[in-house]
Amino acid sequence: MALSKEYNEKLADEKEGLTYRDPIGELIREHEKKGGFDNLQGRGEPLSKEYLQNDTFDTLLKRNGFVPSWVRLQREIREELEKVLNQQLYKKASEHRIKKEISKINKKIRRYNQLCPTPGLQRCLIEIDSIQGQYENWR
Template sequence: MSDNNSMPPYNDLIGDMLKKKTDEVGMENLKGFGKPLPKEYFSGDTFQHFQRIAKDAGYKPHWLKLQHEIRDMVYAIDEVIAREKPAELEKRIAKVNEKIAEHNKHCPPLMLKGRISIDTLDRAKEIWN
């Protein structure tokens, strides 16, 4: 026989947060309160719906922010390549490669990108644009 008392009680964390928020502030002030959800929210993949809602709300994933930073860093290196000392260029490229490594940890597998070097800077501009 199983002992049901040994099982921890079921916790509905999201439900608890919503109930607390409703009790504190109320939901009437939220955008779209009382309006039906669009029909496309009920078809297809839940994750895709989350992505669409997040995009509509202006959310950018961390890896996408990194992608924009890396692009700007690559173009900045390209602008100063003729004037900069080789040691300074190597430091800048090392920083870009650190950002690329972080980007690759967080991005979808199809968005993985390789490290750059002074020799591959022109190709990097194409890749990161």
């Protein structure tokens, strides 16, 4: 509460009110002045080669097991497509049932195509006549 009051007073003191304010940056600088960062692990040591060579954000996400939703959906589609292919090859399901499963998979492919980051990663819808060839494209 006191911080917002201080911030509002500083803002009111500005002559034109158009100056860029960075309240988060101000909080960080204030914390630094008070010594809040003095006892951090690794302070004063050089950054590792891994840190300097890689995208830190990507590394952090991977280390913590984050998987983008479009990648999770891609894996899910691949697994479901494999099941349908096995049903077709070993005649474990009727053609009607296989068409129904393909329809569900195609719905997920449409969603996948909306989520994936570049058009080059988008995939075609599955057709019953060429499931095996299309499955190879998903591997």
